[in-house]
Amino acid sequence: MKRPLVVVAALLLAGCTAAPPPPPPAPPPGPKAELGTWGVDLSGMDKNVKPGDSFYNYVNGAWDKQAVIPADRSGIGSFQSLAILSEKRMKEIVAGLEAKPVDQLTPDEKKLRDLYDGYMDEKAIEAHGLEPAKADLARIASLKSLKDVAKLMGSPNVSAGSLFAAGIGIDDKNPDHYSVNVSAAGLGMPDRDFYLLTNADIVKVRDAYKVFIATMLDMSGAKNAQARAEKVLALETAIAKVRWELKDQRDADKMYHPMSFAALKKSAPQFPWDSFFSEGGIPLNGGERQIIVGESTAIPVLAKLFAKTPVAVWRDYLTVHYLHSYASYLPKKFDDADFAFFGTALSGRTQQNDRATRAVRLLDSELGEAFGKLYAAKYFPPESKAKVEKLVSNLLKAYEADIKTLPWMGEETKKKALEKISQFTPYIGYPDKWRDYSALEISRDDVIGNIKRAAAFNWKRDVTRLDSPVDKAEWYMTPPTVNAYYNPPFNSITFPAAILQPPFFDPNADDAVNYGAIGAVIGHEISHGFDDQGSKYTGKGVLQNWWTEEDRKNFDARTAMLVKQFDAYEPLPGLHVRGAATLGENIADLAGISIALKAYHIALGGTPAPVIDGYTGDQRFLLGFGQVWRTKMREGALRSRILSDVHSPAEYRVLGATRNLDDWYGAFDVKPGDKYYLPPEERVKLW
Template sequence: MKNIFAVIFLICFVTNLFSQSSNNIVKVKGVSLDNMDLSVNPAEDFYKFANGNWIKNNPVPPEYSRWGAFSEITKSNESLLISILEEAMISNSPLGTNKQKLGDLYFTAMDTVKIENLKFTPLLPLFEKINSVKNNDDLIKIIGYLHQMGIGNSFGFFASQDARNSSNVIPMFYQGGLTLPDKDYYLSTDKRSEEIRKKYIDHISKMLILTGVDDEIALTDANKIFNFEKMLAEKYMSRVTQRNPDSTYHKMNLSEFKSLSPSVNWDVYFNETGLNENSFSNGTNVGQPRFYAFLNDLFNSNLTEDWKLYLKWKVLNSFAEFLSSEFVNENFNFFSAFLSGIKEQEPRWKKSLGVINRSLGEALGELYVAKAFSPESKSKILNMVDNIKDALRESLNKLDWMEDKTKEQALRKLSTFKVKIGYPDVWRDYSAMNINRNSLVDNIIESRKFNFRRMMNKIGKPVDLYEWGMNPQTVNAYYSATKNEIVFPAGILQPPFFDANADDAVNYGGIGGVIGHEIGHGFDDAGRKFDADGNLNDWWTPEDNKRYNKLADKVVDHYSSIIVIDSSAVNGELTLGENLADIGGMSLAYYALEKSLKNKKPELIDGFTPQQRFFISWATIWRNTITDDGLRLQLKTDSHSPGVVRGVAPLLHFKPFYEAFNIPDNAPIALPVENRVKIW
């Protein structure tokens, strides 16, 4: 019966597409028929219909765990970025200039002869410092010293905007110290977690042996290190709980913070890292107070030798990718091959590019946008943003489930949205970072120290509204709740997301969906708790809260029912914010497209209507192939649903999707009408 339905549907569908004269079919750039599988019934598997041939022709490359539209653009950017770095490396630029720093850092990252000769010796001074720890004061001092070098351990410290007073930057203390990607890998009793624990202990042991530790001692030490991290994991707040900003907001003054861990001499840590009483004039936020109460127990546990083993491991793990090949290979074998299913390491030049992006990202980005980004693109994207904001404004005014009081605040928040496109108006100043050609590890340490100092300098200062959280060459976008801003780097403004020569339907289904997604984050289950000024402040009426949560619960139930691999489903709670942003953002982009098409004669392109091309474009940007282990890891740790889910699941809540492809409510792909949500 299912096959009969599929044949009848496909005949009707094709007849509808090609019934008009071929003279009316216009060819422009955008959706490629070569990537689609037109033999697939879109009412049965829309993802394969839109991406089937692309999936067949794009197995995961051996040096990746996943491959998709994001990675395709990233790869296309790489040749330009590498040419910039190679030119900088031979340019003999004046000392202190960004170009000199880019060239020298790239040189040390590519200098495999020196890296192989040094082995792990650049870490010996850090090991010696850790070995000299005698008491708790020494211990908290070395923890602070390592934090300055970007070596995460035992707890997390950073500076950020106060969620309830976003005009202030305050110290933040969070849980931290794990090496495995999630607490459950330390605690869960499922077969995969048990296998990961065994392999992880073996990995630690192998890494210690490479530093000269005896085999038997290395295995004993590896077990001690694992057990130390397991104690931390037992006190960790779950990823789902952390998604609620109220759960991680515990504002307190300095004395209240110190009282959580009275056995820790915090003044020693503050002196080491550059904090003082003035740093706490606006208080501090402790994400997980319970974790800091446990930290007090750890300092009272007489585990000084275990602390040393653990801290040396965190140093070794933090720098493993920058050491000689035996360390790099073992690090790859566990974290990339075993955990993510990656078959081969990236070539040296690609690893080196990653070093630059993390250390001097905006310096490289400034040179990148000068060659790869046009003012015309920025103008077109700004126009699309305005249209999608207008669509949300109109939708809010029409909502029948939201009270006027909540609508008023929602509209106010929308009116204060800030938009950043392409690249920063003010570039980051790297003058205080000293880069030379001595050694890669030394340069990495200098870069990390620079970033730590830069972060510390923000405390007590006005918020830098010009700062970006991503490099211009990054293929991604983001929403900041405390700044109430959406940011679209130049890197993502390329096909299949955006093509200046494509029709509106393709661009609204691509980058328009991304724009709508980021705007939607301002009103997802977490973002909606922040007001127009970027403050964590509940502006929803109690009844609207209930109505919104009822809609959100339906989304959780839908996504939690989607089996992706083995018997593993999407974690509907962990991915709720991203799923809400997808559903709402896609619909807003569609409304904006419909408005742009008003009073225009609809054109068939490759036999598809603008509405159909919109939905095909949406599915196209989420095309993805992924290793089985990579998919299992994503389901466990990522707040985003897998691409195969994102490409279709949001559409199933949206009536115009069914109408565009004549999909009846009883079609195999259809979501029951009573389970669909319409948020905007």
């Protein structure tokens, strides 16, 4: 990557050579950034570490040594700190609602307050005991046949676990239409490998899961809970053996297997599909309704497993999964038993989040846009939205310029790629149109009923619009969410309000830092449109190949190098990053940082970047990038990330992206012999 050239007129003295012009002075101080004076926490750096030996530790090493993970968190860092801030702000909103006279609340505000107050009333929850769940548990206990079991699994009104996941999505090959989707499900732990691996740490987690199952059965009143727990775990282990690996689950082509409902029944006849769909209200059109099937080869095998498993085992399975789903709304002993596994054994936390934190998360989950509307109005000023929109525009321009000059892509594919860039839609901060919750009933004194009614409300909305045009203005995250996403069928990128603040975006920070931080995040999401899976979708969001065969082979050869690099990283002894499962995110990290740096250079307008506190513009950009990924995780949470997440651990996101970027070597004088030095021919060059 070349920096912009600056032509300078100079008077040359005979016999002398001209010295390069000095960089411009740093601009006069303006409003102080939240981190440091210009956006980077210099005190968090460890300058005893060579940048080439670990750029992550060079940027974050001192912070990491001092950082303390709160007892109620599985990790701490940039994302987690912002999540805590977002929770604090949501609590402030709730406090405002609590202070209002009830007759001054809007209908949505009243629902928010009632949902919050009901969840916070632990005394009433204890007094009610299992009574609010009594009817559902009695229904599970009364199941007599496999048809009964399948019917309950498919019920949108009871969250009791299911062998198959069914829902309304977007048709990847016809993105203007909604689709009915069915895929394999059935596991209580995060991934199949928690059931199948034999190393000691995984076995320990598996043993704890068995204790959890037995505890839940025992508290439900079951006799011989230990023996019954063995059978439930054996069932889930059998399911795990059939489920696809994560790398295959993220393959858009493999996961798109359309067939009619009649053909689905024929392909897996041992499962009572009519019963499964009977309570959902989906019009099946006499069996002609198209179903898009994921993990297609697993479906028939799981159907056979379903048929040979005794109803009694399914009853226990459903009881445990039901109690897990509703544990937070049941008496403390259920909540504590659930946390003992999912909070402590799985992720290492020793303490629950306080009840108020969990309560505001519940509001964000069940009434997300009603809550988000209040959040955005209070915490996301219009000037921040305007600045981020400008950044997005610059990133898209940088991507367009980059595509035009790619040496490895032919003109035919370039033309289609440029069409796709021109069709990107960015969504910043919050939706333009908010959801209508008027049909959702919320009762102050019926917590579990509220959760069930919210699920039925969302399901009815999905089914009602099944045969209507797709709403492409819909958001799939709420404004208080610290995250961002790319949606292939919409060809859109979305950045909720909560991520658009320091250390990701600070209007008072140096431009270089903002480009390295939120710029790289924006570039990351744009890049998902061109990663190994997103690149399979056209600019109109259709899952359809638009590459020449030669260009795709060239791209695949480069990404195979990236898979190999990440496979070599070993965050925990004997447990490596899974390069194929994390490939899309690793591509997006590398492309994101590359494009963001180009955009920063474009934004300089041909003038050299100032040097601030001894750091060049490129150095400040890279420090900003490294800083946003500072993360300290508990071992259990890190293990879960490696086994069940498509994202690499944060440290390796920094190391993997920077060592493939030529500019990093020049900016920090990285040389052969440094641990993460890569020879030029081994650096992956994509976008």
